[in-house]
Amino acid sequence: MRRWWIPAAGALALVSVLLGAMVGPAGPTWWRVPLALLDHLPLISIDSGVTSREWTIIWDIRMPRVVLASLVGSMLSLSGASYQGVFRNPLVDPYLLGVAAGAGLGATLVFTLNRSGSSTWIIDPLPLSAFAGGLLAVLVTYVVGTAFGGQKSASTLVLAGVAVTALATAVQTFVLQRHTDVVRQVYSWILGRLSSATWGDVRLVLPYVVVSSAVLFMHRRLLDIMRVGDDEATALGASVNRVRIVVVIAATLGTSAVVAVSGLIGFVGIIVPHAVRLLAGASYRVIVPLSLLMGASFLIIADIPGRVLQNPSETPIGVVTAFLGAPFFLLLLRTKQGTR
């Protein structure tokens, strides 16, 4: 039965992409959208009845948003699953570990150090600086959390994450108060620009997401081995510290990059991997690919209500993920416990 989950999740992701392309306040009738997309595939020609202006809405407004949402959702879910694996702690996600706050601080510093000069850079410094901030935050969280609680304590790591988040946020506020000129830029960055996504944003995060996902994907078997604890994993011949460091760096790189375009979107990194575990089992061979696919679907779908609920203004996607995610998670938890 397990092997059906991946094709099923793939189909769900495809349906989500179509839904994401079909719904919006302006544009063509919904059923014409799939036809128009098919029409633009090579070697296929269908009369979809979509005008070129409507096609622009589909291709330049809705599709970048759908693709970006899928990248962000995949990355947050996969990072959450990976952090939970290497820290052997079901409670951690990119937000609880302080990664997002650290990345936010890193990005703020770039803005205050005169962003305008950065156009001459070959690589945009914003994701890199966000990455450095996120990595520093997760390392501090890990060192502090394990120094006082030992590796067995799940709560100490989370508490350390909360402390690091508070500290990074405080420093960020302090820096912003001294540079009031960039407050607008920073806050629009924190809130994210999923709703105004362009293909440029997709191009900005795509390399990070691809590299990070590829590294995490290659570690899926080792994540299973990490579950038996450092001692036994070492006795089985695994290089425990190397695996932990590589996975944390990869997950942090990916998270920081997507946070740089999506802003702070909570719940995804904890809900999707846990839902996957409850549905399809606890092996990372299944969790890793399914988190990628389900994370993409989850965020594309979560992004849809925001477009139409308060038209013409937008409901922030973080509100939608919490609103959809929390009851969904409780429901899963309940049904699964009932069957045990």
Place this chain on the structure above:
Amino acid sequence: MTSLQFSGVGVRYGQHDALNNFTDTVKPGEWLCLIGPNGAGKSSLLRSVAGLAKHSGEIRVDGSPLRMRSAKRRAQLVAYVPQSPVLPDDMTAREYVVLGRNPFISHFGTETKHDWAIVADVLKRLDLVELAHRAVGTLSGGEKQRVVIARAIAQEAPILLLDEPTSALDIGHQQQALELVDQLRKEHGLTVVSAMHDLTLAGLYSDRLCLLHQGYRVVSGTAAEVLRQETLAEFYGVSARVHHAEDGTVVVIPYRQGSLGN
């Protein structure tokens, strides 16, 4: 079959010497059982072989030093079952047993058909086929112990280290687990080093006992040679009768201190 030699092995945790200058040779196919009171250094010795404790001196497998080996190569030679293994509750028995194949899989590789065939074979041999797709959290204590031994056997290492393999089991499952180890040892020609608290069982299943006390090797020999009333009184501080049964079994029976000794 593979031999295991210790020459002057010591393990130190901070300022505390857990094991001093341990020298011994475990012959190919031998079952050596380490006995001794808590804190004698039994676990430290096993952990040093498994690569989990830094040690001084030299440990050799078939004459070549173990410290020169990579972690993977070491795991191909030595399988280690800790005293309280970590069993991820929601992992299936089959997923758990296949972890034992890690030493044969490259860092980013995945299991081959050969690996899964070995796992299937081990599950069959240890009578675990029906439990293969059960979550290990739902298994009983005896079943869990079988699954842990199955993982060690899937490792196909010629040396098997068992730290208190029966401490969590009732008397029936203790016997089952030790019988299983003994049978596997004979089938695969394994060299076994175990640490055990139950002296009667230790004498019954192993070829040789080695008594440790406060990090030092005290005496080694057959059960009849090591399990002597005076020795046990001196090193365990226990008042016990040692009964030699007709079939050669040595039985250690503690008696109440208020009652008559012999």
